[in-house]
Amino acid sequence: MGNGHRPGHRGRGREGSPSPSDGERVLVLPGEEIPAQGLKPGPGTYRVNGKTYASLLGLVSRRPPVVRVLPLSGRYIPKPNDVVVGTVTDVQGTFWLLDIGAPRWAPLHMTGTPWKIDFGETEQYLRVADSVVVAVESLEATGRIGVTMNGDGLGKLEGGTIITISPAKVPRVIGRGGSMISTITRHTGAKIVVGQNGRVWVNGTPEAMLRVRECLLLIDEEGQRSGLTQRIDSYLASTGTPGEGEGPSHGEDGHRTHRPAADSDEFDGNPPGSERRDPDEDA
Amino acid sequence: MGSVGAAEVPVLLGPDGRRIDGRALDELRPIKITAGSLHQADGSAYVEWGMNKVMAAVYGPREVHPRHLQENNKAIVQCKYNMAAFAVDERKRPGLDRRSQEISKVIAEAFESVIFVEEFPRTSIDVYIEVLQANAGTRCAGIVAASVALADAGIPMVDLLPAVAVGKVGGAIALDLRKEEDNFGEADLPMALVPQSGRLVLIQMEGHMTREELSRSLDLGVAGCRKIYGIMKDALRSRYSPDAPAPRAEVPA
Numbered sequence: 434m435g436n437g438h439r440p441g442h443r444g445r446g447r448e449g450s451p452s453p454s455d456g457e458r459v460l461v462l463p464g465e466e467i468p469a470q471g472l473k474p475g476p477g478t479y480r481v482n483g484k485t486y487a488s489l490l491g492l493v494s495r496r497p498p499v500v501r502v503l504p505l506s507g508r509y510i511p512k513p514n515d516v517v518v519g520t521v522t523d524v525q526g527t528f529w530l531l532d533i534g535a536p537r538w539a540p541l542h543m544t545g546t547p548w549k550i551d552f553g554e555t556e557q558y559l560r561v562a563d564s565v566v567v568a569v570e571s572l573e574a575t576g577r578i579g580v581t582m583n584g585d586g587l588g589k590l591e592g593g594t595i596i597t598i599s600p601a602k603v604p605r606v607i608g609r610g611g612s613m614i615s616t617i618t619r620h621t622g623a624k625i626v627v628g629q630n631g632r633v634w635v636n637g638t639p640e641a642m643l644r645v646r647e648c649l650l651l652i653d654e655e656g657q658r659s660g661l662t663q664r665i666d667s668y669l670a671s672t673g674t675p676g677e678g679e680g681p682s683h684g685e686d687g688h689r690t691h692r693p694a695a696d697s698d699e700f701d702g703n704p705p706g707s708e709r710r711d712p713d714e715d716a
Numbered sequence: 717m718g719s720v721g722a723a724e725v726p727v728l729l730g731p732d733g734r735r736i737d738g739r740a741l742d743e744l745r746p747i748k749i750t751a752g753s754l755h756q757a758d759g760s761a762y763v764e765w766g767m768n769k770v771m772a773a774v775y776g777p778r779e780v781h782p783r784h785l786q787e788n789n790k791a792i793v794q795c796k797y798n799m800a801a802f803a804v805d806e807r808k809r810p811g812l813d814r815r816s817q818e819i820s821k822v823i824a825e826a827f828e829s830v831i832f833v834e835e836f837p838r839t840s841i842d843v844y845i846e847v848l849q850a851n852a853g854t855r856c857a858g859i860v861a862a863s864v865a866l867a868d869a870g871i872p873m874v875d876l877l878p879a880v881a882v883g884k885v886g887g888a889i890a891l892d893l894r895k896e897e898d899n900f901g902e903a904d905l906p907m908a909l910v911p912q913s914g915r916l917v918l919i920q921m922e923g924h925m926t927r928e929e930l931s932r933s934l935d936l937g938v939a940g941c942r943k944i945y946g947i948m949k950d951a952l953r954s955r956y957s958p959d960a961p962a963p964r965a966e967v968p969a
């Protein structure tokens with residue numbers, strides 16, 4: 434692996450997700466000793482009698498001063514400012530509980546929404562099974578995950594479908610500088626919101642949503658291989674249905690509903706009430 | 717060939733030191749492990765061990781139900797060991813019984829001692845072990861399957877947890893009993909080992925042994941666990957190594 438990555442390149446990958454920054458990537462299993470080379474034990478490792486061991490199945494990452502293991506599987510572990518797609522599982526007087534695929538349900542307080550809500554009116558805005566795009570705001574030692582809906586690209590999701598993939602594969606779905614996601618968007622014309630928790634909201638024609646799903650599942654299956662963007666590109670080009678109206682010819686600029694390269698404006702889910710349309714669709 | 721009551725006791729140990737299935741005393745049955753064989757679970761594994769067939773699924777860490785079981789400073793580990801009605805010759809009465817409750821409890825406690833439960837307060841890590849076909853040693857096969865499933869689920873732990881049973885058959889100490897040896901042997905001693913520290917986190921015993929036999933049994937069991945440890949690691953490696961073929965070939969619609 435690592436063909437498509439420059440060894441020694443540093444810092445593009447997000448913390449906790451496999452990143453190409455370490456040159457040779459070594460797979461370790463729980464209980465295996467990691468040569469720590471004087472580095473401090475970080476997440477995914479533990480130290481006994483001066484030796485460092487992996488506590489997770491994953492790839493070893495040495496970023497002085499710490500050595501850590503980046504997980505390849507498992508539930509979504511929230512990090513502050515992550516944008517995630519969640520589903521309402523419970524409604525209380527002042528807050529909703531959201532399933533974001535993390536170990537705990539995340540409370541979304543009504544003050545964390547753009548709406549003015551009186552006590553008890555929460556259910557008029559979001560009900561069980563509604564889906565939202567929210568950002569992780571706070572993590573407490575109790576395991577509580579605070580989320581907010583105030584921010585660019587955050588809000589309730591209307592229509593579309595949610596496809597769940599492994600959170601470890603999210604960087605591959607986005608691709609280098611957003612290359613993968615823009616390829617998929619360009620070929621299908623679907624609107625896509627990728628949550629860091631591996632939940633991907635897709636909206637478009639039924640055909641487009643199915644094709645996006647195919648791509649996402651393929652990435653989920655084979656995300657560890659190189660050259661995926663090209664494979665997805667040729668797959669979509671070969672299966673493009675003529676007459677769909679969303680052919681590759683349109684989509685050079687307008688369909689980029691998603692620009693994940695920068696950390697802040699990563700997500701483009703439309704807030705409620707401001708149904709923004711893609712410029713191409715208006716034409 | 718004598719007889720005890722009505723049951724015909726087979727010759728468990730031949731004059732050549734070979735066992736009923738031709739194995740040597742320190743030989744394991746063939747073991748095949750597949751990691752990540754289920755879709756819906758956070759982690760899963762399927763184990764074929766001799767004539768045992770065991771599936772394990774792990775969910776979590778996730779919200780605790782019922783709430784009152786929740787612990788403020790750590791995750792709880794819940795285990796459900798279940799044997800299918802069709803897993804044995806005579807139909808097994810389905811559902812919870814004393815045996816499965818006991819096995820569930822000791823397995824949950826063994827895993828709780830190796831999982832870093834403090835990392836996930838107020839959550840539950842749920843381990844499901846389903847025995848599809850049984851031929852002695854199903855709790856050990858269940859632990860092996862569950863341990864691979866836990867690693868597949870990305871749950872942090874001290875180490876994988878290989879397990880094996882040692883027993884006394886025909887007067888000799890033997891590794892990894894099969895059904896006839898378990899039924900007609902003199903003793904059965906399942907154990908689970910933490911290879912990293914050398915600790916045993918599960919030992920049970922049925923039958924009789926001398927102290928000297930017990931200590932030899934433990935040595936034999938630990939050596940057996942280390943062999944199984946290698947097979948467990950190979951299963952996870954082939955599931956996750958970058959050039960491995962995609963394991964979950966078909967995706968449900």
